[in-house]
Amino acid sequence: MMLGQKMFEEISGKLGQALADSPAKDLEKNLRAVLQGVFAKLDLVTREEFDVQQAVLLKTREKLEALEAKVAELEARHGGEASEESGNLAL
Structure with missing residues (x-):
């Protein structure tokens, strides 16, 4: 052998x-x-560059969703005031 x-x-x-x-x-x-x-x-691009950009995109998407939720919350909280103000402007 x-x-x-x-x-x-x-x-x-x-x-x-x-x-x-x-x-x-x-x-x-x-x-x-x-x-x-x-x-x-x-x-x-290399796989490493792709993975880095994918991570950046994921983090950006998470921040965008958090900001959209915050804007929706603020609009809901101040929605009545905003519609009253726009009504006064129309007069």
Whole structure:
């Protein structure tokens, strides 16, 4: 069993070295550069940037809902006064 594992590791190492020295490595580098250029033109964001903006949006939404509730409360509390004042202006 150990002999088979050792042989597998040796063959794997030789294949890895052969690929590193081959034109396939250059092809990989060129393809990676092309893909990075395409992604840059697409105006993509990283997952980290997306998560940060999502958290900001959630916090903003919570503040907006709190303010809307506060405005509704103030309008309900002072609703009668506001309608009386608008009635006086119409006269």
